[in-house]
Amino acid sequence: MTRPRSTPSTSLTAALALVLGACCTAPVQADAITPTTATAYYKLTADSALPAPAADIDGPQVVAAVSPAGGVVPPTNADGSQGSPLTVLSSSHGFDPSQLVVALKDATASDGSPEQLLGLVFFGQGLQAGGELDFALSIDSALASNPPQLVSSTPGVSITAIADPSSPPPTDGGSGTTDGGTNVPEPVALLLWAGAAGVVGMRARNRAGRRPAPQPTTQS
Numbered sequence: 001m002t003r004p005r006s007t008p009s010t011s012l013t014a015a016l017a018l019v020l021g022a023c024c025t026a027p028v029q030a031d032a033i034t035p036t037t038a039t040a041y042y043k044l045t046a047d048s049a050l051p052a053p054a055a056d057i058d059g060p061q062v063v064a065a066v067s068p069a070g071g072v073v074p075p076t077n078a079d080g081s082q083g084s085p086l087t088v089l090s091s092s093h094g095f096d097p098s099q100l101v102v103a104l105k106d107a108t109a110s111d112g113s114p115e116q117l118l119g120l121v122f123f124g125q126g127l128q129a130g131g132e133l134d135f136a137l138s139i140d141s142a143l144a145s146n147p148p149q150l151v152s153s154t155p156g157v158s159i160t161a162i163a164d165p166s167s168p169p170p171t172d173g174g175s176g177t178t179d180g181g182t183n184v185p186e187p188v189a190l191l192l193w194a195g196a197a198g199v200v201g202m203r204a205r206n207r208a209g210r211r212p213a214p215q216p217t218t219q220s
Contacts, residue, residue: 036140036141037073037075037138037139037140037141038138038139038140038141038143038144039136039137039138039139039164040136040137040139040143040144040147040148040161041089041134041135041136041137041161041162041163041164041165042134042135042136042137042150042159042160042161042162043132043133043134043135043159043160043161043162044062044120044132044133044134044135044152044157044158044159045131045132045133045157045158046127046131046156046157046158047156047157048129048156049126049127049128049129049131050062050122050126050127050157051126052122052123052124052125052126053121053122053123053126057121059119060101060103060119060120060121061120061121061122061154062119062120062121062122062152062154062157063117063118063119063152063153063154064117064118064119064150064151064152064153064154064159065115065116065117065118065150065151065153066116066117066118066148066149066150067148067149067150067151068143068148069106069113069114069115069116070106070114070116070140071116071139071140071143071147071148072085072104072116072118072137072138072139072140072148073085073138073139073140074104074138075138084102085102085104085137085138085139086100086102086118086135086136086137086138087135087136087137088100088133088134088135089134089135089136089165091132091134091165092131092132092133092134092135093131093132094127094128094129094130094131094132095122095124095125095126095127095128095131095133096122096123096124096125098124099122099123099124099125100120100121100122100123100133101120101121101123102118102119102120103118103119103120103121104116104117104118104119105117105118105119118150120133134162134165147161149161
C-alpha cells in the first residue's frame with residue numbers, strides 16, 4: 001500500500017531549519033544499530049473538542065508517554081533522514097490531517113529512568129467534538145507482538161490500541177467497507193517541544209498573512 005506524504009511548505013521548511021539550528025540536537029550514539037521497525041495501530045479520542053492552538057502555544061496539545069520508553073522508532077527515509085513515525089488512517093475524522101504536527105521527545109525522567117513522549121498539535125480546525133484520530137505508529141520490531149502503550153497525560157484524551165485495519169474483519173453480516181487510504185503528517189517528529197511550538201506559531205502567522213484582504217465596498 002502506498003502512503004502519500006504531504007510536501008512541507010517553504011515556510012515550514014525554513015522554520016524547521018531555524019528551530020533545528022537553535023535547539024540542542026539529540027545525542028547521537030556512535031556505531032549504534034538502528035532497530036528494525038514494525039507497525040502498531042491506535043485510536044485517539046477526546047471527551048470534548050480541542051480548539052486550534054494559539055500562535056504562542058508553548059507545547060503540544062496532547063502528550064502521551066510511550067511505555068516502554070524508546071518503543072516508537074521513526075522510519076528512515078530513502079535519503080537517510082528520519083520521517084514521521086505517525087501515519088493518519090482514513091477512518092479518522094474531525095480534524096485536518098494535513099495540519100497535524102507530530103513531535104517525539106526522548107529524555108530522562110526525574111528519577112533517572114529513560115522517558116519517551118509523543119506530542120500532537122491539531123492545527124487548522126483543531127479536533128472537533130466527536131472527532132477521532134486513528135493512526136499507525138512505527139515501533140521497534142522487537143515489540144511487534146506486544147506494542148507499546150501510549151499513556152495520555154492530557155485530561156480528557158484517551159489513546160487505545162486497535163487491531164490492524166487491513167486485517168479481514170469478523171464475518172458478522174455487516175456490509176460496511178473501509179477505505180485503506182492514509183495520510184502522513186509533515187515530518188516534524190524529532191523536534192523538541194519548544195521546536196514544535198515554534199513551527200506551529202510560524203504556521204499560524206503565515207496562514208494569517210495569506211488571508212485575502214477584505215474588498216472595499218462602494219456606496220451608491
